[in-house]
Amino acid sequence: MLEKMSKKFFLSLSKNRLISSGAKKWGLKLGASQVVAGVTIDEVINVLTELNKEGLHCTVDHLGEYVQEREEAINSKDMCKKTIEAIAQHNISSHLSIKLTQLGLDIDRDFCLANMKEIVEVAKKHQIFIRLDMEDFARYEKTLYILEELRKDYDKIGTVIQAYLHRASEDVKSLAGVNLRLVKGAYKEAPNVAIQEKNKIDENYFELIKLHLLSGSYTAIASHDHQIIDKVKEFAKENKISNKQFEFQMLYGMRQELQKKLAKEGYTMRVYVPFGRDWYGYFMRRLAERPQNVKWAMKGLFSKS
Template sequence: MLLRDFFIQLSENELLNSTAKKYGPKLGAQSVIAGTTIEETIASIKELNTHNISCTIDNLGEFVSSEIEATQAKEQILAVIEAIHENAVDAHISLKPSHLGLDIDVDFCYDNLYEIVEKAAAYDIFVNFDMENYDRLQTSFDMVEELAKTFDNVGTVIQAYFYRAKDDIEKFKNQRLRIVKGAYKEPVEIAFQDKLDIDLNFIELIEYHLLNGKFTSIATHDHNVIAHVKRFVADNNIPNDKFEFQMLYGFRTDMQKALAKEGYNFCVYVPFGEDWYGYFMRRLAERPQNINLVTKKVFTKKTNTVLAVAAGAFVLGRLTKRNK
């Protein structure tokens, strides 16, 4: 738990985020992101598609505090949607409302989201609303619910560590949902703290939506969970077109290809852009063992010992001081 909290604190450090953005290539960021440009990302997606693996694309962004930044993020996502269509790749969009202005003005954010969903709908492209910390949760759900009144290409994420998750999955059972464990630090009043409790709720949510929901995206790198789901869908005669497994870009790639080869729907969460540091720290907070799952060393041999201690915080700190 201490290690998890530490990684979350690193993800929220603006100085480390900005330094990582500058030094991403030196730190091996290409191991955890599909590219820094749309063109690089589309090339990565085309390669994944050759293995019958679909993708969900996340335009990374942290600490959006102005309408200009949010508008730039919107324009980038609209360009990604256009690129998906023009290149005819098997991919859809994942986005965070905070990246589109949620912390600035709710109506402004909703207008940005509406424009994105509308354009995606015109190309029959799905848009998934990633959920963030608890303070943003209900407002984000409200916007998903409102957009779903007009569009049928929106879905969202249910985080298993929240006590309210069972109520939320019931409410949104008629939508495509991604089920995750959760990657933010939340207090005991609203969220499970024990890994076993989170794991048990995660399985319960997956089973509920597989039996009652529209489509289930099971986001996990845990082979035990995957084996459980395989048995569950077989025992309950749930067809493969009702669910998919999801993993992060660059993690357990052999298992990704194996599951796709077995005939399961498989989707890779594909982040791109320079704002990779907060994203990666939250992945380590979710599961510190993820350090060992990256296909290539995230850091070079020269800095690998640093990764074991602070996932690059020390290296970034030194780079920051050196350039003051």
């Protein structure tokens, strides 16, 4: 009960625009530097370089969401383009992850699509993969529409399917052949939209992994759960699925030793590396997922940095 209340509390904080606006002026406070790799492109490039040296691949996310002003969306678009150029310039093994509300999805779908097309042109030049992050269910259909439109001209684009959604299985089937990141889901959704019981979400998550792998599709398994990871390894061996058909993904700052272990075992291990001034919403969702991480925030309150 306490954990559910804590999750609800932090999820509500993640959407508080007043606090989020103030957080941009604070810098990486409240322990956010544990899970956010800096504010500038130079800072994140340094982190990506070090992760690559350890045999870890990356996907970088310039943080931002729920943008309401066109100018801010255009600025975010330009930052995404610059990030791609920096990845290419430094010869870094990294994808780019993008939240479409950062690019104006809530302002106008076609405006957002136009912004994404500009980003795709830069990605195409350098052959860098782009992941459209899935946000809350209110933006779900629009995200799938933009994915479909972009893939008409560039196939190195994928998205995310959340296992807690009732419709997840059908969407995985319809997206066979698309590089999908499979996650459990981190937003608060209504019971008619999403499964509420953790054990049932876990069960559905593994079913989706099996479904996508057996379709021959490239699958990104985003989990810090060693039991899930072990089950995936075993399933792949039993079904003669090559390690090159899937990868494991974890968040920057989480289970670092396990990340290195998987890389040494020959699996593709990709680290989701966020950066930028708009860190607040992302950090609150990390606290919602794992309330024990509140200790970061407590330490951050007394940090001089």
